[in-house]
Structures are given as structure tokens and as C-alpha cells.
Amino acid sequence: MTAPRPFGLLAELTYRCPLACAYCSNPVEMDRYAEELSTADWQRVFTEAADLGVLQCHLSGGEPLLRRDLPDLVRTANDLGMYTNLVTSAMGLNRRRAEELRAAGLDHVQVSVQADEPATADRIAGIPSFDRKLEACRLVRELGWPLTVNVVLHRQNIDRVGAILELVEDLHADRVELANTQYYGWAWRNRTALLPSREQLDRAEEIVVAARERLAGRMEVVHVLPDYYSRYPKPCMGGWAQRQLTVAPNGDALPCPAAQTLPLPRASVRDAGLGEIWTSAPLFTAFRGTDWMQDPCRSCERRELDHGGCRCQAFQLTGDAAATDPVCHLSPEHHLVDAAVADANSAAPVDLELVPRGRLRRP
């Protein structure tokens, strides 16, 4: 099989982060990622990505601003013709750093915001950060950058979605991404405390639809619903190793950011070129296409639409990475998802403390 062309590279520059969000989907075993790629390593990775046809470079983490070489990395990606997108908590995005990044050619900034007001936001983030984030958002606009505000939605902030949208509008963002939590990494540990009820989701959906209509032409409103409530699974990553790839801070190359959990041999950019990895590493070829599927996916007419759903979620919930994503109502293991959803909708209130994301020791 010839390998498809990837369009996007998610460069997870570091898993260090000043925040401790309980919904973080980064890996729980962070010590594995303490030894980070060097500037030259990343520059080689970007060059090899561009050779593969990659057009978008998402600079993420953890908190990418903790990498002092961030402007150099932006410049390299920009020189290669890639669209550069910084995905940041905005902690540490002061005027000097922002101007350096602007000069390096950074195209777009995505700032995470946890809620519409400081008490809730800072409790979720684990540190006082709300006011500084807003300041950073205003700085982004002042410097003439396009701004996307990212809000991860969950049980503890979804009822505030109306106020969150008003805040984002006040910030003059170009886009807002309201994405329900994906249950990997720390978020998986906190699933019961994070999964919203059906009633919460329905209310939020109504508010978002009205806001999208009101803001049409001014602000793009992206709303990602939790797949636990869907009839069919999400078409994860647009198909395994089809359009996107991720490189983790330690050099592990992955078809998706959660794929380090799968029982397949690691592929590292320290040992091989990105082109070779993309084309032939087992981690990338294992679930490419439809040949790996078993029933009900194999004979399902939607197999090319949702690609069997998420491999990482299938493995996490069933122990078989080639199983149908249990989110699908056709999955023989769908009861696992039903049980989680039933808990989230039980009459007894869910009142669990969030387990904050752990800290990574400085290497």
C-alpha cells in the first residue's frame, strides 16, 4: 500500500506545563518524555515533514512557550512554507516573546481558557491564570494576530458555555473551539468527574447553535460533542495515519497524540527519518485502511466514514486495539460506554474532586 500524504504535524515540544488541568489528555507517565528533542532535532523533523507534504505545523505541548528555542522553530517551519499554529496556555506570552514570535512568522495563536470567570477557571487550571490569559489574548489581537480561543468543556464548566461565549466575543477572537473532553491520559483518570449529563449537553448545544447563528461572519464557533453520547464513533484523525502525525517531546512519532498507549513497537525520530516512519513503521501501518478490521466494522457500510472510530479508545476500553470503538452502538462492548453514560446521568449527584495533572520534573 502506498502511504497517503499527511497535511498536519502536531509537534508536542514539551510536556512541561505551568497548568495542572485535570482534563489534560497528555500521557500520565511523563518521566518517559523528560528527555526532549534538541532544536536541531526538531528542525530536521520539520524538514522531513515538509518533504512528506505537511502544510500545517501545530506547536503544542504541554506549554510550548517553555521552549526557549520556540522562535527558531517557528522560523524554520515558516521558511518551509508551513502554516504555523501555536497552541498555548498563554502563560509566559509577554510582549517581548510575542513580538519575537510575530517576527519569526507565527501565523496563528490558540489560547486555552478554562471558564468565563477567575474562580472556576483557576480551580480547573490548578493555578491563578485566568487574568493573565485574558491579557495575553488582548496582546494577540493588538499585534494583529488571528486568535482562536480553545475551551475544553466538561461537567464542571459546560453550564457556563453562554458566559464563555460572551467572554470570547469580548476578546474579539476569530474562532472559538468548544471541545468536550477526550478521555485519554489524565482526563481518563478523571472521567467520572468530567463526563457531563445528557441534560447539560442538550442545554449547551442549544446555546451554542444560537450563538453560532448570531456570530456568523464574525466568529467561527466549532463545537465538538463528546463521542460517548454519539451513536457512531468519531472518524478519529480522519483515519489512522492518513492525514496527521504527532511527534512527542522525546521524539516518539505517533499517528495520534494518544497512540503511545498501544501495544505496538515505538517509532522514534531519533532512530529513523520521519518519511520512513510514516510509510512503514508498524505503529503507522497497523490500522491504515480497512484490512485490519473485524466485525462489526469489517462488513459495515460506514467503515470508510468513521474508520472504526478511535483505536486508542478501543484499546483502553476493551484491551483490543483492533476492536470496534465501543462508542459505536453496534460494538459488542458498547455496554462499557453505556455504563459510564448511565453514571453521568444517575439521580445521585456526581461530586468528585478532580485529580490535577502531575508535574514533570525539569530535565
Added chain:
Amino acid sequence: MSDAEIPGNARPRLGAHVRMRPDRATGGYVLLGPETVVVLNQTGHAVLRLCDGERTVDQIVASLVEGYDGADTDVVGEQVRDYLSRLAARNLVAFTRTRR
């Protein structure tokens, strides 16, 4: 503006977060956003390179008609409006406020 007809004096431009870049792999052009890649055909690129927020839709249509022998202004005008509406619906194109 996606539902109504785009007026001739509207001034289209790329969305604030959108870039048009050459694509080494194909030799053509692409529109890029944080979550978007649109591979442009030659006609798409010919339209969008004129969408600078200064030229009006009428001027863009006139300039395209001039470039193609035997092109009809009404037909080209309809095609350009249709194309821009579709991109505007995806927030890839926006319109600078018309001066009154």
C-alpha cells in the same frame, strides 16, 4: 452574506486566519488555516489572488473576463459569487465593509 447575493461592490479578502501558500508537492496553491487545508485549482487561485480586500467583486469579475477569451461576464460573475459564498460559509473568505 452566505445566503444573500454578494453585492458587486463587496470587497472580498481571505479570512484573518487564512493564508494562501504555494504547495511544493503539487506546484499549485493551497488555502491554510489552523484546521483547514484547501487544495486550490488554477481557477480558484486566479480568483483568490485578486481578493485583497481592496478590489470589488465587480472588478475581480471584470479582470477575470479580460483574461479569458470569450468569457461571459454574467456567467463568470455567477461562478465567482458561488465560489466566494462557499468559502465564506467556511470562514475562509470574509468581506471588507463596503464604503458608502
